[in-house]
Amino acid sequence: MTAVTAQDSDIRLWIYQHFADTGCAPSPVEIAARFGLTPHQTEQALHRLQRGVDALVLIPGSSYIWMAEPFSAVPTSFTVRSDRRQWWGNCIWDALGILNLLGIDGEVSTACPNSGQRLRVVVSDGALAEAPGVVHFAVQARDWWRDIGFT
Amino acid sequence: MLLFRSEDDVQTWCREQEIAAGMLFDLERLWRLAGMWYRDRLDANWRRKTISERQAILDAVGLRGPFWHLTPSHESGR
Numbered sequence: 001m002t003a004v005t006a007q008d009s010d011i012r013l014w015i016y017q018h019f020a021d022t023g024c025a026p027s028p029v030e031i032a033a034r035f036g037l038t039p040h041q042t043e044q045a046l047h048r049l050q051r052g053v054d055a056l057v058l059i060p061g062s063s064y065i066w067m068a069e070p071f072s073a074v075p076t077s078f079t080v081r082s083d084r085r086q087w088w089g090n091c092i093w094d095a096l097g098i099l100n101l102l103g104i105d106g107e108v109s110t111a112c113p114n115s116g117q118r119l120r121v122v123v124s125d126g127a128l129a130e131a132p133g134v135v136h137f138a139v140q141a142r143d144w145w146r147d148i149g150f151t
Numbered sequence: 152m153l154l155f156r157s158e159d160d161v162q163t164w165c166r167e168q169e170i171a172a173g174m175l176f177d178l179e180r181l182w183r184l185a186g187m188w189y190r191d192r193l194d195a196n197w198r199r200k201t202i203s204e205r206q207a208i209l210d211a212v213g214l215r216g217p218f219w220h221l222t223p224s225h226e227s228g229r
Contacts, residue, residue, distance in 0.1 A: 013195055020193060053199045070189050091152040096182050097189035113153050114160035114167075121154070121178060131178035133154045136161045138173040141209065142222045 002052035008045050011035060012055045015068055020102055023087045025065035025073035070094030070101065082106030092121075092135060099123050154178070174218050184212045 018026045032042040043063040049055040057067040072088040078095035080087040089095030095108040108121040122130035165172045
């Protein structure tokens with residue numbers, strides 16, 4: 001296992017806080033500037049966080065952040081909104097995870113993959129207030145991370 | 152993990168996508184699972200949960216059986 005440093009842990013937390021505050025992933029350049037690192041040092045830290053503790057998923061072949069679960073850096077079919085803030089979840093599990101993690105009320109917007117009907121999940125007072133539909137797990141647990149994009 | 156309008160929609164979608172149907176459950180259970188799974192991600196001392204800890208969370212929300220078994224060899228960050 002790749003050893004993660006104390007600074008790597010600080011970087012991980014800052015990335016998560018950046019997602020929470022802005023809905024976006026910081027770029028490697030922003031991370032380097034924040035922590036006074038060279039581009040190479042930043043890439044090494046990000047890859048350690050991916051390989052060492054699975055704290056991140058990077059876009060293959062790059063040092064750009066794809067996921068910091070439950071957050072997605074790229075638009076998905078699971079939009080999370082609270083007041084005027086917005087995030088993307090990697091799946092319905094992660095979308096609910098964002099509201100749970102942030103401890104806020106809000107809603108998740110998605111659409112039924114078969115019918116296309118819009119589905120809106122509402123969280124109010126820390127509980128589900130509108131919970132339409134049914135959740136489908138296509139992949140058994142042991143294979144969830146074999147192809148995380150598909151899962 | 153996707154959210155469908157109904158079980159009929161899941162069956163139709165799986166048939167058209169040529170994907171074996173998986174497991175179904177309601178959002179209430181997923182809400183509890185999401186909370187237990189992700190609640191510590193903004194903690195400064197976060198660490199990756201062990202497989203046993205993750206399995207215990209699945210068990211706690213009633214997700215038991217072979218479909219939900221996490222093997223020691225799998226790679227996970229969730």
